[in-house]
Amino acid sequence: MAAIEICADCSVRDLALCGSLTDHELEALNALGRRQRLSKGETVIWAGDESIICANLLSGVLKLSASTADGREQIVGLHYPADFIGRPYADAADFTVTALTDAELCVFPRKQFEQVLEDHVRMERLLLQRTFAALDEARGRMLMLGRKSAEEKIAGFLLDMADRAGSSACRATVEGPITFDLPLTRGQIADVLGLTIETVSRQMTKLKASGVIGLPGGRAVTLRDRSALEERAEPA
Amino acid sequence: MAAIEICADCSVRDLALCGSLTDHELEALNALGRRQRLSKGETVIWAGDESIICANLLSGVLKLSASTADGREQIVGLHYPADFIGRPYADAADFTVTALTDAELCVFPRKQFEQVLEDHVRMERLLLQRTFAALDEARGRMLMLGRKSAEEKIAGFLLDMADRAGSSACRATVEGPITFDLPLTRGQIADVLGLTIETVSRQMTKLKASGVIGLPGGRAVTLRDRSALEERAEPA
DNA sequence: CCCGCGCCTTGACCCGCATCAACGCGCACG
DNA sequence: CGTGCGCGTTGATGCGGGTCAAGGCGCGGG
Numbered sequence: 001m002a003a004i005e006i007c008a009d010c011s012v013r014d015l016a017l018c019g020s021l022t023d024h025e026l027e028a029l030n031a032l033g034r035r036q037r038l039s040k041g042e043t044v045i046w047a048g049d050e051s052i053i054c055a056n057l058l059s060g061v062l063k064l065s066a067s068t069a070d071g072r073e074q075i076v077g078l079h080y081p082a083d084f085i086g087r088p089y090a091d092a093a094d095f096t097v098t099a100l101t102d103a104e105l106c107v108f109p110r111k112q113f114e115q116v117l118e119d120h121v122r123m124e125r126l127l128l129q130r131t132f133a134a135l136d137e138a139r140g141r142m143l144m145l146g147r148k149s150a151e152e153k154i155a156g157f158l159l160d161m162a163d164r165a166g167s168s169a170c171r172a173t174v175e176g177p178i179t180f181d182l183p184l185t186r187g188q189i190a191d192v193l194g195l196t197i198e199t200v201s202r203q204m205t206k207l208k209a210s211g212v213i214g215l216p217g218g219r220a221v222t223l224r225d226r227s228a229l230e231e232r233a234e235p236a
Numbered sequence: 237m238a239a240i241e242i243c244a245d246c247s248v249r250d251l252a253l254c255g256s257l258t259d260h261e262l263e264a265l266n267a268l269g270r271r272q273r274l275s276k277g278e279t280v281i282w283a284g285d286e287s288i289i290c291a292n293l294l295s296g297v298l299k300l301s302a303s304t305a306d307g308r309e310q311i312v313g314l315h316y317p318a319d320f321i322g323r324p325y326a327d328a329a330d331f332t333v334t335a336l337t338d339a340e341l342c343v344f345p346r347k348q349f350e351q352v353l354e355d356h357v358r359m360e361r362l363l364l365q366r367t368f369a370a371l372d373e374a375r376g377r378m379l380m381l382g383r384k385s386a387e388e389k390i391a392g393f394l395l396d397m398a399d400r401a402g403s404s405a406c407r408a409t410v411e412g413p414i415t416f417d418l419p420l421t422r423g424q425i426a427d428v429l430g431l432t433i434e435t436v437s438r439q440m441t442k443l444k445a446s447g448v449i450g451l452p453g454g455r456a457v458t459l460r461d462r463s464a465l466e467e468r469a470e471p472a
Numbered sequence: 473c474c475c476g477c478g479c480c481t482t483g484a485c486c487c488g489c490a491t492c493a494a495c496g497c498g499c500a501c502g
Numbered sequence: 503c504g505t506g507c508g509c510g511t512t513g514a515t516g517c518g519g520g521t522c523a524a525g526g527c528g529c530g531g532g
Contacts (some may be wrong), residue, residue: 066379069470074382076375087372089365121357129325131367136323136330139312139352139375143302145381146310146430150519177263186480194382199519201481218528234305386489417532422510432490 004032007201010106015082016056017130020122028116033137038062038099041166045097054086054113061183065094065191075191076138080164084130088114100183112209143193147235153193154203155233158213177214207232242266245310247340251318252292253366256358264352268344274298274335277375281322289324297338297419300331305456311427312374316400319364324350328456336419381430389429389440394449398459413450415458443468 007013007026018026019228038060047066058078064077069124076095079085087093089111108116117124144153144217165180182189184203206214212229214222223229245250245260254262254303274280274296281289283302293315302311312331323329324346344352355362380389399414418425422440426433443449448465450458459465 041430064375066375068379068383069472072378072383076378090366090372095375098329098448112336116356118361121354121360124357124360124364125354127366128364131364131371132323132325135367135371138371138378139300141300142312142374142377142381143304143310147304174341185478194519197480198482199520202519204480226295236305244492421508433510434512435489439491443510 006033011058014084017123017126018056018095019086020126021120025120029069029108032112032116033106034108036105036107036186037199038103038105040099040102041160043096043098044105045093045095047093047096049093051087051090051093051111053107054084054110055079055105055107057083057085058104058106061100062103063065063100063188063191064096066095067115073191074194075188076141077134086110086113086126088117088127100188116170145165150193150195150199151206152205152235153195154189154200154207155229157189157193158207158221159226159229159233162226163220177222177224179214179216179220182219182221242269243428247294248318252342253359253362254321255394256362256419257356258317261356263272263342264355268348268352269342270344272341272343273422274339274341276335276338279332279334281329281340283329283332285329287326287329288346289342289409290324290346291341293317293319293321294340294342297336298339299334299336299424299427301334302331309427310430311424312377313370314428320363322349324345324363325361368408385459386429386431386435387437388469388471389403389431390425390443391465392431393425394443395469396458398462412456413460415450415452415456418455418457419441420455448466455467 003183006028007018007023007030010016010018011020016027019028019200025121029229035058036044036055044055044062048224060083062079062083062085063075064079065073065075067073079097079102085105093200099231106191117127144156148156161182162178162180184192186200187197189195193200206217207229210228212225214224239313243259243266244253246252248253249255257265271294272280272291280291280298281287295317297313297320298321299309299311299366300315301309303309303329315333315338321333321341323460353363380392384392397418398414402414420428422436423433425431426436429436430469440451443465444451448459448461450460452458
């Protein structure tokens, strides 16, 4: 079966929505799906355009962004491998989706994907659960954007990124300083946190100066004192 | 049938999720549902508590809010009649739900509601669509919170509220000045927009002074120049 | 090799909004 | 009838973070 072969080498087969389908059911999706490579900076979906596609992210990092008429930008979400992209049941896309790194997608025509969704209740339920999770995350970010100071935003962001980096690298229980690379430029971090690039830079050097983190160079960050960082992220 | 009788006098029978069910199917929900009255200021769900219930809002306005450890609050959503409340498939509630006015709910035990959801695919699909819409709205608010000035926030908020008031009162096509009541105090508006009460007050008087709106008293607002308001909400 | 460009940092300045404070109004309550 | 309280307005002041500007790395390309 060609279908299974294509999915068989899929790096996110069990993590993506498809994980809810049996090998047999997978064939329906496979007939529809098509691999697409994106290079860094490339945009797959433009806000306002007709909502034509849905996709699973296979590798790389994507940003979901909105912007004002006069060009200010806000990143409203980040997508990592196994995440679902696109907006079923909507005629137009509300947000722009752009690759932050080279990336690979498994793309489906929206209408046909909706049909598959209707035929496979377990997948639809999984999508509902993920959408709820995304909604909770978005609302958490609203608290961050509306009520937190620059220092709290940066500290919280670094903790989030460390957790994400840690979960894949799995140094969970290690208590010593951990080092990881941010997948974002300073400017992109600013767009996530609702700050300017200068403020991001200054807050990071401030944290470095107080010994809470280290900045070995490039986009690397070292957490030297996690509890101090937590204290700054969420002051009692 | 008692079941139908209870739902028969339901003010949101066709607008809420239940609208996707036939009279016959409705009986399953009715066996579960229970009316609950809330008085202004009362909280139904506390962030962090176990997620026990789901509900449809029959009348009134509710706020969904998050807060920092040191007490700063952000309203992350508002609920109006026919809206669905609660979080299926989650063990704990992430946000607090509080009545801004006296309100009436149709409450279901969460676990049992999930079962009904699984038995009625059309309802589950409708919930998925609504959750997508809520997610899009939340993300739109992230742009507002992260990147807009106080003046833009207030102008946009007033336009939103006017649309909502207008849709029920249905003076859609009338071009003259329209007047409506805000269901929120200045403090609550501040919590929605990520501002302080003083800034909300000052921006409103500024709009009044420039003749764009009128403030007849109480919580009433008159839109005198909608296009000027739109210009301030979204500067080119 | 040097140039240019993207990314980051740092400094000086200033403005928008938070903060602190005082006061007016309407209303429930003793 | 006064008193207190919730809500809104207004003013004075200060600071956090935005804005503008200059310069430093690292790297790819001519």
